[in-house]
Structure formats: C-alpha cells, structure tokens
Amino acid sequence: MCVSDTLLAAAESEFHSPGPADFEFPPIFGEGTFFTKPMLIIVLATVAVALFFYLAARRAAAVPGKTQFMGESVYGFVRNGIALDSMGREGLRFVPYLATLFVFIVALNVSGIIPILQFPATSRIAIPLFLAVISWVIFNTIGIRRQGFVGYFKNMMFPPGIPWPVYILLAPIEFFSTVIIRPLTLTLRLTFNMFAGHLVLLLFILGGEFLVFEKGGLVGIAAGSVSLLGSIVLTFFEGFVQILQAYVFVLLTALYIGGAMSEEH
Amino acid sequence: MEGSLNMVGYGLAAIGPGIGIGLIFAAYINGVARQPEARNVLQGIAILGFALAEALAIIGIGLAFAL
Numbered sequence: 001m002c003v004s005d006t007l008l009a010a011a012e013s014e015f016h017s018p019g020p021a022d023f024e025f026p027p028i029f030g031e032g033t034f035f036t037k038p039m040l041i042i043v044l045a046t047v048a049v050a051l052f053f054y055l056a057a058r059r060a061a062a063v064p065g066k067t068q069f070m071g072e073s074v075y076g077f078v079r080n081g082i083a084l085d086s087m088g089r090e091g092l093r094f095v096p097y098l099a100t101l102f103v104f105i106v107a108l109n110v111s112g113i114i115p116i117l118q119f120p121a122t123s124r125i126a127i128p129l130f131l132a133v134i135s136w137v138i139f140n141t142i143g144i145r146r147q148g149f150v151g152y153f154k155n156m157m158f159p160p161g162i163p164w165p166v167y168i169l170l171a172p173i174e175f176f177s178t179v180i181i182r183p184l185t186l187t188l189r190l191t192f193n194m195f196a197g198h199l200v201l202l203l204f205i206l207g208g209e210f211l212v213f214e215k216g217g218l219v220g221i222a223a224g225s226v227s228l229l230g231s232i233v234l235t236f237f238e239g240f241v242q243i244l245q246a247y248v249f250v251l252l253t254a255l256y257i258g259g260a261m262s263e264e265h
Numbered sequence: 266m267e268g269s270l271n272m273v274g275y276g277l278a279a280i281g282p283g284i285g286i287g288l289i290f291a292a293y294i295n296g297v298a299r300q301p302e303a304r305n306v307l308q309g310i311a312i313l314g315f316a317l318a319e320a321l322a323i324i325g326i327g328l329a330f331a332l
Contacts, residue, residue, distance in 0.1 A: 020330055085309055185320045192323045195330075248316040251309065 015210045018202035023123060023195070041121040045107035052103065075099050082251055087258035094257055097138070101131065102250045105190070109242035112198055113235050120242065123194035125187065128249075132186035135253040140179075143260030152260070186252060193245045197238045204231035275329035282322035289314040 027033040028040065056071020064072060078099040083091045108127065112120030122128050143152040156178050157171040204227050211224030293311035297304050 081309075185324075188327050189316065189320050189323050192327050196326055244312075248312060251313065252316065255313070 015207065015214075018199055018206060022199075022202055025119075037119055038121045038124050038127070041108065041111045041117055041119060042127065044117070045104065045111060045121065049100070049103050049107050053100075074103060078102050078250065082247075082254050086251065086254040087261065090261060091254065091258055094138075094254070098250050098254055101135075101253065102246055105131070105246035105249055106243055109194060109246055110239065112194060112201075112242060113239050120194040120198055122190050123192075123198055125191045128190040129187045131190075131249070132183045135186065135256065136183040139253070139256040139260045142257055146261055182252075182256060186249060190245055190249055193241060197241055201231060201234060201238060204228070204234055269329075271329040271332060275325050278325040278329075279322050282318050282325075285318035285321075286315055289318060 025036040025038065028035050028037065052067075053071060055067045057068070059065070060068060075095070079092070079095045082102075083095045083098055087094065105122065108121045110120075111117045112123070140152075143156075146152070147155055153175070157174045158167055159170075159174075162170065208224045208227030208231060211220045211227060213224075215224070289311060293307055296307050
C-alpha cells in the first residue's frame with residue numbers, strides 16, 4: 001500500500017511529501033494479478049448504486065418510505081434541477097442516464113472520504129475519461145440524428161448572423177472546442193479535482209501525523225495538532241467538492257446534449 | 266527543501282482562474298442580492314461559469330504534474 005509506504009518513509013524521521021506516486025496501487029492479490037484498489041472501489045460503487053436504486057424502487061408506494069424518498073429526491077433533483085432546466089421537456093428521456101451518471105460519480109468520488117477505502121477512484125484518469133467518452137458519443141449522436149450529419153457540423157461551425165470573414169477564424173475554433181476540448185475538459189476537471197483534493201488530504205493527515213509522532217517536541221505537537229484538526233475541516237470541504245464535481249459533470253453533459261438537440265446554436 | 270519549479274509556475278497560473286472565479290461568484294451574489302427570486306436560474310449559470318473558469322486551473326495542475 002502506498003500510504004503505508006509513505007508512513008514507513010516518515011518513520012525514518014524525514015518527511016516525504018505525498019505526490020503522484022501515492023496514486024499507484026499494487027495488485028491486491030499479489031504480483032502478476034491485475035485487480036487493484038481503484039478497481040475494487042468501482043465494483044463496490046457499482047454494487048452500491050445498483051442496490052440503492054433497487055431498494056428505492058422495489059416497493060414504490062404513494063406514501064414513500066425512507067429509501068424510496070431518498071431515491072426519489074436524487075432522481076427528482078437530476079430531473080428538475082438539471083434536465084428540465086437545460087434541455088426542456090424533450091430532455092426527459094435522458095434523465096435515467098443522467099441520474100445514474102450522477103449517483104455513480106458521487107459514489108466513486110465519495111469513496112475518497114469513506115474510511116478504509118479512502119481513495120477517490122475518479123482520480124485515476126481512465127474512469128472519468130470513459131464516462132466523458134460515453135457522454136461525447138451521446139451528444140454527437142443526438143446532434144447528427146437530429147440535424148443530419150452535414151447540418152450538425154454546419155450549425156456547429158457556421159452559426160448564422162455573422163459576417164463571413166469571421167468564419168475563417170470561428171469555424172475551426174468551434175469545431176475544435178466542441179469535438180476535442182469538451183470531452184477533454186470533462187475528463188480533466190473531474191480527475192484533477194479529485195487528484196488535488198486527495199493530495200491535500202494526504203498532506204494534511206500524513207504531515208500532521210509526522211509532526212506529532214515523529215518530530216515531537218512542543219512546536220511539533222502544536223503544529224501537528226493544527227494540521228490534523230485542519231484535515232477534519234478539509235475532509236468536509238472535500239466531501240462538498242466531490243458532490244459539486246459530480247453535479248458539474250452531469251450539468252455539462254446535459255447542456256451539451258441540449259445544445260445538440262436544438263437547431264440554433 | 267526539495268520541490269519542483271512546476272509548482273511555482275502552477276501557483277502563478279492559478280491567479281487567472283482565481284480572479285475569474287471570484288468575479289463570477291461576485292456577480293452571482295450581486296444578482297441574488299438584487300433579485301432573490303432569480304436564485305434558481307442564476308445558480309446553474311454561476312456553477313457553469315465556475316466550472317469553465319476552473320477548467321483552466323485544472324489543466325494547469327495536470328500539466329504541472331505531467332511535464
């Protein structure tokens with residue numbers, strides 16, 4: 001485990017600040033196998049999300065129970081707060097995808113502050129990349145299906161009402177931003193928010209631990225205590241950021257789909 | 266002291282998005298203060314603008330580690 005590696009390094013009474021190496025995990029079942037901790041977290045999150053929606057929808061009643069109320073709140077939030085606002089009534093058929101995406105990303109993100117797991121699986125770039133590619137395929141498919149292949153790219157690159165010399169500059173920029181920049185920023189935003197958040201938590205917790213238990217002395221214990229107390233506050237802040245980033249990912253996906261559905265840009 | 270100049274560069278690069286995000290939320294707070302009933306509409310727009318401005322800082326930290 002990388003955290004224990006860092007702890008061992010700290011035991012040699014010299015502090016090694018956490019870095020990208022703390023995001024590399026060895027296989028759980030020993031050398032030669034492929035199953036690592038992030039994969040375990042994905043499997044657990046998938047099971048948890050499936051179980052959550054199953055339990056919420058199992059006995060749907062007019063007067064909802066606690067689980068059903070929770071499920072309906074989340075679904076209603078995505079439906080009314082995201083889909084209706086950015087896509088209109090037409091977008092309601094994407095709500096199942098968006099709601100699943102939201103809960104799945106929240107589950108993967110929040111694994112960063114759940115004891116024992118304590119690693120946001122979305123900080124490995126492959127996972128957000130794959131989710132972003134799915135969203136990219138969906139909004140491009142919808143756009144091409146709605147406006148035709150030529151019409152979609154024409155509406156994207158040549159929005160009407162602009163003097164023609166501007167198109168020389170605008171068309172490549174619009175194409176580049178829609179086809180390449182959009183999935184890239186979706187991926188990077190989620191990945192590096194989780195990456196940076198996890199790094200800050202590691203720094204505060206491991207640094208505080210080092211100051212209190214390895215360095216010692218009045219100054220060490222005082223500074224380390226402040227750092228450890230700060231890590232509690234930061235954990236809550238990190239929880240907020242994790243849910244916010246899931247919201248942003250889903251909101252942007254909905255906006256992209258909505259933009260592809262409407263004729264005007 | 267060990268470290269990388271990349272991080273100093275990232276610190277400088279984060280100034281821009283920092284100012285941008287500050288301006289976005291300042292405008293959002295202003296808008297809500299003037300017209301509290303517009304809060305729901307403004308919230309989505311503010312978070313969208315925040316996400317777009319933040320993307321620059323996020324690309325910066327990605328490059329700081331990658332390069």
